[in-house]
Amino acid sequence: MMKFIRRSLYLKFLLGYLLFGVAGFLAVSTLSARLTENYLIKSRARTLYDEANLIAAAYSGVYDGKALPLQSAYPQLEAVSTFLRAEIWIMDKNGAIVIDSAHSWDGRTIPDFDPTATGNRSYTVGSYFGSFPETVLSVSAPITGNYRTYGYVVIHLRMNYVREDAMQILNLVYISYGIVFLLSLTFLFIFHFAVYRPLAAITEGARQFADGNLTHRIPVRAEDEMGYLATTMNGMAEKLARLEEDERRFIANVSHDFRSPLTSIKGFSEAILDGTIPPEQREKYMRRVIAESERLSKLTENMLRLNTLNPGQTLHRSVFELNALIRATVESFEPQCKAKHIHISLLFAEEQSFVYADALRIQQVLYNLTDNAIKFSPENSEIEIACTERRSRMEISVSDSGIGIPDEDLSRIFDRFFKGDRSRGKDKMGAGLGLAIAREVMLAHGESLEATQRTEGGSRFVFTLPKADEKNLRH
Numbered sequence: 001m002m003k004f005i006r007r008s009l010y011l012k013f014l015l016g017y018l019l020f021g022v023a024g025f026l027a028v029s030t031l032s033a034r035l036t037e038n039y040l041i042k043s044r045a046r047t048l049y050d051e052a053n054l055i056a057a058a059y060s061g062v063y064d065g066k067a068l069p070l071q072s073a074y075p076q077l078e079a080v081s082t083f084l085r086a087e088i089w090i091m092d093k094n095g096a097i098v099i100d101s102a103h104s105w106d107g108r109t110i111p112d113f114d115p116t117a118t119g120n121r122s123y124t125v126g127s128y129f130g131s132f133p134e135t136v137l138s139v140s141a142p143i144t145g146n147y148r149t150y151g152y153v154v155i156h157l158r159m160n161y162v163r164e165d166a167m168q169i170l171n172l173v174y175i176s177y178g179i180v181f182l183l184s185l186t187f188l189f190i191f192h193f194a195v196y197r198p199l200a201a202i203t204e205g206a207r208q209f210a211d212g213n214l215t216h217r218i219p220v221r222a223e224d225e226m227g228y229l230a231t232t233m234n235g236m237a238e239k240l241a242r243l244e245e246d247e248r249r250f251i252a253n254v255s256h257d258f259r260s261p262l263t264s265i266k267g268f269s270e271a272i273l274d275g276t277i278p279p280e281q282r283e284k285y286m287r288r289v290i291a292e293s294e295r296l297s298k299l300t301e302n303m304l305r306l307n308t309l310n311p312g313q314t315l316h317r318s319v320f321e322l323n324a325l326i327r328a329t330v331e332s333f334e335p336q337c338k339a340k341h342i343h344i345s346l347l348f349a350e351e352q353s354f355v356y357a358d359a360l361r362i363q364q365v366l367y368n369l370t371d372n373a374i375k376f377s378p379e380n381s382e383i384e385i386a387c388t389e390r391r392s393r394m395e396i397s398v399s400d401s402g403i404g405i406p407d408e409d410l411s412r413i414f415d416r417f418f419k420g421d422r423s424r425g426k427d428k429m430g431a432g433l434g435l436a437i438a439r440e441v442m443l444a445h446g447e448s449l450e451a452t453q454r455t456e457g458g459s460r461f462v463f464t465l466p467k468a469d470e471k472n473l474r475h
Helices: 002-062 071-084 159-183 185-210 225-273 279-308 322-331 334-340 359-375 434-444 470-474
Strands: 087-092 097-100 123-126 136-145 148-158 318-321 343-348 354-357 382-390 393-399 449-453 459-466
Touching (some): 002 071, 002 087, 002 123, 002 136, 002 148, 002 159, 002 185, 071 087, 136 159, 159 185, 185 225, 225 279, 318 322, 322 343, 322 382, 334 359, 354 359, 354 459, 359 382, 359 434, 434 449, 434 459
Parallel strands (some): 343 382
Antiparallel strands (some): 087 097, 318 354, 382 393, 393 459, 449 459
C-alpha cells in the first residue's frame, strides 16, 4: 500500500509535468501561430503600402486622364515585383488594369471594383474581388494629380509566402520551447532527489515505526524542511524507544519491589498460622509484616502521587519560613543518620527566609532529595543542605559525598521509573520515583531542579523558590 502511494505521488507529478508540457506546447503553437501570422500580415502590409505609395508618387505626374504612356514602367515594376515576391498592378479609377508586372492581366477590368472596400485599413486579405484562386494580401495606393485621382497602384502578395515566413519564425519558437522544456527536466530531477527520495525514506521510516521497529533511522541528507522532518521523526523514535525501555525498567523494578515485601508478608503470615514461629516471637514478626505493608503502601502512594502531578496542577501556595521547613524535614531522618553515622550540616544565608510556594509539596521535594542523599552516602560521611539568596529567589542545594551519578545517567536521572544500574544494587527500597516526583513538583511551581556531579565526589541537587514579597506577606 505504501509503495502504491509513493508511486502514485511520483506518477501524479510526472503526469502533471507531461500534461503541462503538452498543454503549454499546444497553447504556444496555437497562440503563437495566430499572433505571428497577424504580425507578419501587418508588417508586410506596411512594407507593400510604402512601396505602392512610392510607385504612385513616381507616376502621378504623367497621369493626365487621357493617355497612359506607362510602358516604360515595366522594367522597374518587374524589379520591384521580384524583390517583393509580389504582383504589381497599375489600374485606372474604373478598375481597368493598365500595367501588370506579370503580363497576365493587361487591359482587363476587375469586375465589381470598389477602391473603398478596404474601409479604414490599407490592406485586404482574400481573392481581391475574385481575381485570384488563392488568398492574397493586397494593398493599394491612389495615383493623384491636380487634386484628382487618376488610378491606383495595387500590390498583391500571396499569403503562402506570409505563412512560410511565419512557419520559419514558429520553428524557432518550437525549438526554443523544446529547449526550455528539456531544461525544465532539471526540476524533475530536483524533485526526485530533493523531495521524492527523502519523502520515500520518511514514509518508510514511518512504516517501520508503526510496525514497532524503533531502531530504524531515517537518513538525513539535507538541512531543509525534509531534513528537519526526518530528524524530528528520528528523535520521536528515540523517545518512544526510551519510553519502552523505561516501561521495561519500571515493570522490572516494581515487580522486584512488590515481590520482596509480598514474599516476606506471605512467609511470615504462613509461619505464624502454622505455628512455625513460637508465640513469644509472633509480635516481632508481626511488626515486620506491618513494616513491609507500610513499605508497599509508601510505594503505591508515590506512584499515585507521581501520576497526579502535572505542570498545570493547582497548588496551595502560601508564605512560609523555609529554614524551619528544612530543619523539620531533616529531623525526620535522625534514625537513618544515626544508623549510618551520617552528619547533616545546614547552611542558611539568613536566620529566616520566607518563600511563596506550596509548603507540603516543597517538603516532599526536600524529603525525597534528603532521602536520596542518605541512601547513596557511605557511612561516616556528611550531607550539606544550603540555602542561598539569588536576587528574588532562594536557591536550595542538597549535596552528598556518595557514589555520584554516572555521566550517562545525568540526562535521565529525573525520568519517571528510571533507576540507574549503579543504584540497583544499593537501593533495594525504592522504584526510582523520588527524583521524578521532586522534578514534577518543581515544574508545577514553574521552577527548575538540576543535578550535577561534585568535583570532590558525590552529587548535588539544586532547586529554586520565589521569595515572598510584600504582597504575599500581607496574605
